[in-house]
Amino acid sequence: MIAQLDDESIAYFGSRISAKSVLACDSRVLRVVYAGDAFDTLDDTVVTFGSSFDWIAWQGAMIVLDSGDCEQMFRDIPALQAAVDRNLALVTAHVGIDDLEGFRTRIKSNPAMMVKLQNIIDRADMHTRPPAVRKRYAVDYNIAVDWNGDKLVFDGSIEKQWNILRLLHEARTLGPVTGKHWDTSSKVQV
DSSP: OEEEOTTSOEEEEEOOOOGGGEEOTTOSSOOEEEETTEEEEOOSOEEOOOSSOSEEEETTEEEESOHHHHHHHSOOHHHHHHHHHHHHHHHHTTOOEETHHHHHHHHHTOHHHHHHHHHHHHHOOGGGSOHHHHHHHHHHTTOOOEEETTEEEOOOSTTTTTHHHHHHHTOEEEOTTTOOEEEOSSOOOO
16 A cells, blocks of 8 residues: 655555455455445455555655565565575485475475475474374375385476475374364464
8 A cells, every 4th residue: 555645755555465365256255345325246356455564665664564474575585595405405314305306496486385495494393203204194194295215206296296395394284173184374383
């Protein structure tokens, strides 16, 4: 959002918009607007906004209100790419990966994969567990990884390209009340 203030200066207010913020025409979310005395349906794609901002730029300064969302909007791609080799070296000290170069190349071409790999190093330790533990987890949580003995095999297909990262991030969990298995999009330790 851009605002011109009383002193004629311009202030920019920014907020991260995630995929969940975009309601496509076929969205299951209620897509109506109140106009006059009646509700009307929305036929086009709608972008929803939260009630807060992640950053403000004004008079040559940028004020960050939510560092996590701000960092996701303004990612330092060269820094993420530079960290891939170091992070893969930490992983492969414990886990063998067939087609490691294909895996490295794919990760370096996808910012979301680079961030997931960094999260594995920062917040997970599945890569340090014995191969039997990883294999059991893959079976229990239906993560379709291929194995060559104890080594993971990178499959670059669209359907499987994320599976090694899902496994190493321990991206699925068991609901303690329902006993159902869940996929976790954002893993935050509590």
